[in-house]
Amino acid sequence: xxxxxxxxxxxxxxxxxxxxxxxxxxxxxxxxxxxxxxxxxxxxxxxxxxxxxxxxxxxxxxxxxxxxxxxxxxxxxxxxxxxxxxxxxxxxxxxxxxxxxxxxxxxxx
Numbered sequence: 001x002x003x004x005x006x007x008x009x010x011x012x013x014x015x016x017x018x019x020x021x022x023x024x025x026x027x028x029x030x031x032x033x034x035x036x037x038x039x040x041x042x043x044x045x046x047x048x049x050x051x052x053x054x055x056x057x058x059x060x061x062x063x064x065x066x067x068x069x070x071x072x073x074x075x076x077x078x079x080x081x082x083x084x085x086x087x088x089x090x091x092x093x094x095x096x097x098x099x100x101x102x103x104x105x106x107x108x109x
Contacts, residue, residue, distance in 0.1 A: 003028065007035035007084035011077050014043055035084045038092050041099025042080060046073045 001009075003024055010020035010032075017039055024032050050070070057064040076092050083090045091097050 003032040004084065004087060007032050008081055010036050010039040011042070011081045011084065017043065031084070031087055031089065034089050035080065037099050038080055038083075038096055039077075041095060042073070042076055042092055045095050046070075049073070 001023060006020040006024040009016045011017075017036065020032070020039075021036055028036075053066055053069075057067065072094075076094065080092045080096075083092075091099075
């Protein structure tokens with residue numbers, strides 16, 4: 001697979017991220033490294049949000065409607081996939097800037 005395809009796959013669950021990381025580790029270019037960081041950051045924020053929301057909703061059931069915010073993550077994932085498909089090095093809105101220089105194990109781009 002080429003790096004553009006691996007960049008797209010990196011957004012499809014944690015398993016997709018692992019496949020993209022290990023398949024492209026040796027031949028990774030700036031596009032793949034950038035989208036590996038973005039997708040990992042998005043996954044981490046999504047997991048933390050889900051755990052916190054589950055705790056809040058179990059303590060205060062009337063706030064369980066906040067789960068609808070989870071749809072924002074779906075939109076962000078779609079935007080990341082579109083950026084990867086277009087070969088753009090654009091951060092995912094809202095949280096992408098936080099992860100541009102994190103995850104040093106992915107490598108410099």
